[in-house]
Amino acid sequence: MPKDDGIGASTKRREDVRFLTGNGKYTDDINLRGQSFVHFLRSDVAHGRINGIDTAAAEAMPGVLKVFTSADFDSAGGIPCGWQITDRFGGVMQEPKHPILAEGKVRHVGDPIAAVVAETYEQARDAAEAIEVDIEELEAVVDMKAALADGAPKVHDELTSNLCYDWGFVEENKDAVNAAFESAAHVVSLELSNSRLVANPMEPRVAVGDYDPWGDNHTLYTTSQNPHVIRLLMGAFVLNIPEHKLRVVAPDVGGGFGTKIFHYAEEAFCTYAAKVLKRPVKWTSSRSEAFISDAHGRDHKTKIELALDAEHNFTALRTDTYANMGAYLSTFAPSVPTWLHGTLMAGNYRTPLIYVNVKAVFTNTVPVDAYRGAGRPEATFQLERLVDKAARELGVDPIELRRKNFIRADQFPYQTPVAVVYDTGNYDATMDKMLELSDYANFDKRAAESKARGKLRGFGIAHYIEACGIAPSNLVGQLGARAGLYESASVRVNATGSISVYTGSHSHGQGHETSFAQVVAEMIGIDTNSIEIHHGDTANTPMGMGTYGSRSLAVGGSAIVKATNKIIDKAKKIAAHLLEAAPEDIELKDGKFSVAGTDKSVDWSGVTLAAYVPHNYPLEDLEPGLEETAFYDPSNFTYPSGAYGCEIELDPETGKIDILRFIAADDFGNIVNPMIVEGQVHGGIAQGIGQALLENCVYDDQGQLLSGSYMDYAMPRADDVRGFTVDHSCITPCTHNPLGVKGCGEAGAIGSPPAVVNAAIDALHRAGHTHVTHIDMPLTPSRVWAAMKG
Numbered sequence: 001m002p003k004d005d006g007i008g009a010s011t012k013r014r015e016d017v018r019f020l021t022g023n024g025k026y027t028d029d030i031n032l033r034g035q036s037f038v039h040f041l042r043s044d045v046a047h048g049r050i051n052g053i054d055t056a057a058a059e060a061m062p063g064v065l066k067v068f069t070s071a072d073f074d075s076a077g078g079i080p081c082g083w084q085i086t087d088r089f090g091g092v093m094q095e096p097k098h099p100i101l102a103e104g105k106v107r108h109v110g111d112p113i114a115a116v117v118a119e120t121y122e123q124a125r126d127a128a129e130a131i132e133v134d135i136e137e138l139e140a141v142v143d144m145k146a147a148l149a150d151g152a153p154k155v156h157d158e159l160t161s162n163l164c165y166d167w168g169f170v171e172e173n174k175d176a177v178n179a180a181f182e183s184a185a186h187v188v189s190l191e192l193s194n195s196r197l198v199a200n201p202m203e204p205r206v207a208v209g210d211y212d213p214w215g216d217n218h219t220l221y222t223t224s225q226n227p228h229v230i231r232l233l234m235g236a237f238v239l240n241i242p243e244h245k246l247r248v249v250a251p252d253v254g255g256g257f258g259t260k261i262f263h264y265a266e267e268a269f270c271t272y273a274a275k276v277l278k279r280p281v282k283w284t285s286s287r288s289e290a291f292i293s294d295a296h297g298r299d300h301k302t303k304i305e306l307a308l309d310a311e312h313n314f315t316a317l318r319t320d321t322y323a324n325m326g327a328y329l330s331t332f333a334p335s336v337p338t339w340l341h342g343t344l345m346a347g348n349y350r351t352p353l354i355y356v357n358v359k360a361v362f363t364n365t366v367p368v369d370a371y372r373g374a375g376r377p378e379a380t381f382q383l384e385r386l387v388d389k390a391a392r393e394l395g396v397d398p399i400e401l402r403r404k405n406f407i408r409a410d411q412f413p414y415q416t417p418v419a420v421v422y423d424t425g426n427y428d429a430t431m432d433k434m435l436e437l438s439d440y441a442n443f444d445k446r447a448a449e450s451k452a453r454g455k456l457r458g459f460g461i462a463h464y465i466e467a468c469g470i471a472p473s474n475l476v477g478q479l480g481a482r483a484g485l486y487e488s489a490s491v492r493v494n495a496t497g498s499i500s501v502y503t504g505s506h507s508h509g510q511g512h513e514t515s516f517a518q519v520v521a522e523m524i525g526i527d528t529n530s531i532e533i534h535h536g537d538t539a540n541t542p543m544g545m546g547t548y549g550s551r552s553l554a555v556g557g558s559a560i561v562k563a564t565n566k567i568i569d570k571a572k573k574i575a576a577h578l579l580e581a582a583p584e585d586i587e588l589k590d591g592k593f594s595v596a597g598t599d600k601s602v603d604w605s606g607v608t609l610a611a612y613v614p615h616n617y618p619l620e621d622l623e624p625g626l627e628e629t630a631f632y633d634p635s636n637f638t639y640p641s642g643a644y645g646c647e648i649e650l651d652p653e654t655g656k657i658d659i660l661r662f663i664a665a666d667d668f669g670n671i672v673n674p675m676i677v678e679g680q681v682h683g684g685i686a687q688g689i690g691q692a693l694l695e696n697c698v699y700d701d702q703g704q705l706l707s708g709s710y711m712d713y714a715m716p717r718a719d720d721v722r723g724f725t726v727d728h729s730c731i732t733p734c735t736h737n738p739l740g741v742k743g744c745g746e747a748g749a750i751g752s753p754p755a756v757v758n759a760a761i762d763a764l765h766r767a768g769h770t771h772v773t774h775i776d777m778p779l780t781p782s783r784v785w786a787a788m789k790g
Helices: 016-020 121-128 171-182 227-238 265-277 287-291 376-394 398-405 427-438 440-452 473-478 512-524 552-579 604-612 674-693 747-766 781-788
Strands: 036-042 048-054 064-068 112-118 132-137 163-169 186-197 206-212 217-222 246-249 281-284 297-308 314-326 353-362 456-465 487-493 499-503 531-534 586-589 592-595 601-603 627-632 641-650 657-667 724-727
Touching: 036 121, 036 265, 048 112, 064 121, 064 265, 112 121, 112 265, 163 171, 171 297, 171 314, 171 353, 186 376, 206 265, 217 227, 217 265, 227 246, 227 265, 265 281, 297 376, 314 376, 376 398, 376 456, 376 747, 398 427, 398 456, 427 440, 427 456, 427 641, 427 657, 427 724, 440 456, 440 641, 456 747, 487 552, 499 512, 499 552, 512 531, 512 552, 552 586, 552 592, 552 601, 552 604, 552 627, 592 604, 601 604, 641 747, 657 674, 657 747, 674 724, 674 747, 747 781
Parallel strands: 036 281, 217 246, 314 353, 499 531, 657 724
Antiparallel strands: 036 112, 048 132, 064 112, 163 353, 186 297, 206 217, 206 281, 297 314, 456 641, 487 499, 487 627, 586 592, 592 601, 641 657
């Protein structure tokens, strides 16, 4: 096999050819015969009672086919939540209905009230403006603590309060944690926020519903990271469509970052309306609409405390977090601040006692759900900011304080006090590599050069650990997940030896079509060009859970390995028949089957042809064909980790921060395609820097979104994200999946925000501004300048 093929090769992404030449096929490129268009009339108030909707004028306008309101969905269920949390008192979370169109009340700016379907989008939009809605505006709740105060307006009248759940983990540790704090030699505390973010993928959300009345078949084309999950949720729980009558297709998807995991009302509406109108219905979100309808990310307020003994060993950790759910529960929202956050609060450290409390709160804002990292960035930011603060208060080096408390390489597998077991890792190795690549030893010289120019230079460090490939199904089921978290693959070998792989994973920028082919090519010893990867269509792929949580190779790739091993086992039996040998004596190497210890052999294509032309074939023992399916349910998460270093220069006159260098030393286990891994880390770091310095979703106290466009929501630009050095040479392979891989797609977004903020605090302290112990993200020039001035 060529050296530039297979596992470990930086093979160029085959999908990029069509993307870079403008030949990608996205959902908005799909236009069906007889297609109509929908425009949603959305609430312009955050909280209000709907007293009446008059659609007569809109229905009479040119091109209008129908105006829909909530009355049209009496028989339809609400949008379901995919994860149920049990609180620290043993009760289940409060779970209000999430209607397709607002019923009785609107609960956030952007809540859809009515939908106009017309011959053209312009006609639908114009008619929507003619709808008269009588809304009695109510007092809105935006601040989480205010939402829990006595007498606060309730987002959902049928609930007892705005508290979704009060979660404690590990509840039985609580008394011991409190006792450890009482006896601690040092206690360090910090109050911080993890700002609300809007994902802003390049491609906005799109949905096209189609209906075949002759077969009673529904099709939804949508921008989704997990089409099978959408089919399951929408068919079984929203529209009551049998799964075999519902096809969901997610073609090329231009970025997701988590915001395209979830089942949205617009998908259900287009599917439903297509049947009512007997013609296709299409919706394409505008960018402004995305700001008020796509699920937002993060939005936590936390107090975190660390107890240390006299030798600076961590003895206990406790946190109190308020997590914003927004107005409704999005698909996986309840799991993000709990099981995806609390289980990571040990970080890379040997802290023996941990207690995490999370209060999830309903507010009159857009629903909040998973965004790149999903709970892991929140945990890492809290912990790594606190460790840095502890080092400064104790007067010790922040690197050495981390090293002193690291889980040592000889302690794996390591049982944390927050349930999860880390299988492998070497945190000193990644720290060493980061310091080497950053030339940290000469930082003081560079700081002196900056000072001579009137600038402040700082170096920030963060060490992270992540849990990827959410697993296993039997565990997450006990934790409240309402779906399995396995992955699937079907491998179909054609008679001439080419291979079609059908995966339940979905690619929206990760490079599956390249890396999955490399895995199969390596196992068989053939060229990757003879392998085709298919995904995104529930009609021809096995039931799978899609792509999120950095699970593509660890879970989806492992399913492909299992299916390919089944192919190889059967192919060896066919080769044994052809070579008149025992199957156990057959070896496969470089695409050729041979009898061990002899020169007798048959190549891959000879065996595959025999599978489909079974002349003189022992049909009683071996059936024709060469096609296998496998499901893989992981036994544990994978735990990538890494050390990040950020070197910044700060202008004391303006507060502006420039990132000069960013160094990422990650342990991702075995690497299938180094180039793809590097690109994934680059993207994650860019998003983390965006959060740290620029991005912030802001509401006023009436629930109006003040950052609803790029005029007010600052996205990172090219000169904000320069100077990345990415390394993944520190490898401790995962011990429980066949590839030994760990996730890589979210790491950059997890480790970078605390590294950036730590760098800014370091620069200020070096300049004598020791009163500045924390600045909340984003570190805009005005915030930094104000902190400097006290």
